[in-house]
Amino acid sequence: MRYPLVLLIPVGIVSASLTFFAPRDNGVKVVSTSVNFYDFELEKSQNGEQLYAMWCADCHGANGRDFIQRKWKLGSQQDDIQRIISNGYALLGMPAYGDVLDPNDIEDIATFLLDKASESPQFQSAPPQLIQASDLKLRANVIADGLATPWGMDFLNDSTLIFTEREGNLWAIEAGVKLPIRGLPEDFHVKGQGGLLDVMVWNDPEASTPWIYLTYSKSHPEDDKRSATAVIRGTLNRSDEGFSVPHWQTLMVATPYAKTHRHYGSRLAMGLDTMLYVTCGERGMRDVHPQTLETYPGKIHRLHPDGSVPSDNPFVNSPNAIPSIWSWGHRNPQGLFIHPETGAVWTHEHGPKGGDEINILKKGANYGWPEITFGRNYSGTIITRDTAKIGMEQPLHYWLPSIGACGMEVVLGEKWPLQWQNNLLVGSLSFEYLERLALDDSGRVINREKLLKGIGRVRDIARNSRGDIFVAVEGAASILHLEPIIED
Numbered sequence: 336m337r338y339p340l341v342l343l344i345p346v347g348i349v350s351a352s353l354t355f356f357a358p359r360d361n362g363v364k365v366v367s368t369s370v371n372f373y374d375f376e377l378e379k380s381q382n383g384e385q386l387y388a389m390w391c392a393d394c395h396g397a398n399g400r401d402f403i404q405r406k407w408k409l410g411s412q413q414d415d416i417q418r419i420i421s422n423g424y425a426l427l428g429m430p431a432y433g434d435v436l437d438p439n440d441i442e443d444i445a446t447f448l449l450d451k452a453s454e455s456p457q458f459q460s461a462p463p464q465l466i467q468a469s470d471l472k473l474r475a476n477v478i479a480d481g482l483a484t485p486w487g488m489d490f491l492n493d494s495t496l497i498f499t500e501r502e503g504n505l506w507a508i509e510a511g512v513k514l515p516i517r518g519l520p521e522d523f524h525v526k527g528q529g530g531l532l533d534v535m536v537w538n539d540p541e542a543s544t545p546w547i548y549l550t551y552s553k554s555h556p557e558d559d560k561r562s563a564t565a566v567i568r569g570t571l572n573r574s575d576e577g578f579s580v581p582h583w584q585t586l587m588v589a590t591p592y593a594k595t596h597r598h599y600g601s602r603l604a605m606g607l608d609t610m611l612y613v614t615c616g617e618r619g620m621r622d623v624h625p626q627t628l629e630t631y632p633g634k635i636h637r638l639h640p641d642g643s644v645p646s647d648n649p650f651v652n653s654p655n656a657i658p659s660i661w662s663w664g665h666r667n668p669q670g671l672f673i674h675p676e677t678g679a680v681w682t683h684e685h686g687p688k689g690g691d692e693i694n695i696l697k698k699g700a701n702y703g704w705p706e707i708t709f710g711r712n713y714s715g716t717i718i719t720r721d722t723a724k725i726g727m728e729q730p731l732h733y734w735l736p737s738i739g740a741c742g743m744e745v746v747l748g749e750k751w752p753l754q755w756q757n758n759l760l761v762g763s764l765s766f767e768y769l770e771r772l773a774l775d776d777s778g779r780v781i782n783r784e785k786l787l788k789g790i791g792r793v794r795d796i797a798r799n800s801r802g803d804i805f806v807a808v809e810g811a812a813s814i815l816h817l818e819p820i821i822e823d
């Protein structure tokens with residue numbers, strides 16, 4: 336199957352017209368009482384085969400080719416397959432047949448596909464993981480697997496996911512096919528926590544092609560032992576050869592370059608104010624960067640989409656201050672999202688042994704690291720006894736012990752039940768699960784729940800405009816799509 340999404344439209348039209356010629360009880364023989372069970376099964380399978388040839392072979396190949404040795408993405412049980420045929424799976428480019436085929440026919444096709452899959456002795460099944468949350472059942476569908484270290488995700492549109500691998504690759508998943516995006520820079524510093532980090536898509540209303548923004552740890556041009564968090568952007572090209580970004584502009588380099596390989600921060604988000612927010616970690620130099628306005632690390636920056644500095648940034652008139660700084664006193668912020676309804680800029684940051692925190696950013700605010708913290712050094716020794724100081728913000732929430740927070744999104748949209756609306760999802764690197772946090776109206780955390788326990792280091796979470804939630808996992812080297820199962 337290498338069919339781009341555009342093909343769905345003509346297929347849809349063909350489907351609609353074929354309905355008239357393929358009614359269920361037209362060509363199929365009536366089962367007489369003398370037909371034994373075996374014949375009945377055979378007939379179902381033949382019916383499935385014929386229907387497959389008529390409806391599915393265009394995309395999936397003749398005689399069930401795609402399903403031989405199938406490693407199922409969306410479930411290998413009869414029920415799973417029937418559900419996919421009936422509802423479709425737009426995210427991967429699979430159309431829905433619930434309105435054009437009757438349930439018995441769908442059952443027959445599913446039987447045919449399962450027969451095909453089991454034809455091969457190497458039949459592998461990967462049933463979706465069913466997750467039982469306290470108040471909801473979820474299915475975790477595998478959208479991509481066998482990855483290196485997936486780090487950042489965003490969407491070109493609702494059914495095309497773009498993601499980075501820290502090792503230096505950028506991919507698009509279009510109609511279920513993983514395609515490389517070529518033309519990347521070559522100065523990634525892939526060491527320690529460094530490499531190609533976040534990705535963001537921005538559809539500039541005034542341009543015809545989308546912008547791709549990347550953050551990465553950039554090697555110093557003359558000394559590749561040193562690196563700095565950098566932000567670049569370029570326009571995405573789509574041609575017969577595939578995706579590429581022919582030219583990149585550098586928008587920001589979070590100088591000074593440093594020899595450490597950690598705390599790059601690096602999350603990107605476009606605000607409702609059409610400003611780009613970029614998180615920069617303090618590079619493991621807590622006594623150098625977070626409490627001065629004269630360097631980039633340990634800050635969250637705010638830029639125009641083209642990288643220029645907005646005139647209403649808080650420190651534009653302070654002598655020696657880096658003018659792109661929006662907030663300061665940060666350790667390693669690796670979670671960032673803009674609430675699509677309120678426009679609030681939510682972040683979290685990775686504390687030491689304790690003291691991961693969630694904050695809603697305020698213009699010019701100092702979040703206190705390392706002068707105030709609820710955390711301790713990894714060795715258990717005290718960093719400071721101070722948890723509050725005048726002029727420094729208190730976190731909205733903090734974790735003790737640290738979960739190793741990475742990636743954050745808010746749950747929204749009609750797919751999700753009421754009690755999930757506005758919940759936060761946060762990845763845990765240390766304990767390898769996805770955390771769900773329920774907040775009250777004032778934004779205080781009132782409930783925490785562990786999902787996907789033991790899945791691996793959860794690196795990023797993304798939500799498309801339809802409310803679909805995606806989770807990038809390092810251990811499982813995969814990207815999962817979480818699908819709520821709402822039972823009637």
Ligand code: HEC
Nearest residue numbers: 346390391394407408409410416419420427428429510511
């Ligand atoms: C327009 C092209 C198209 C048509 C027509 C189509 N499919 Fe698909 N289908 C897809 C794509 C694309 C995927 C995602 C494939 C992937 O990720 O490998 C998919 C996925 C599936 C899956 C999920 C497989 C898994 O690994 O879990 C099933 C089952 C399936 N199709 C069955 C059918 C059946 C049965 C028909 C005919 C009634 C059909 N498809 C018609 C494009 C199509």
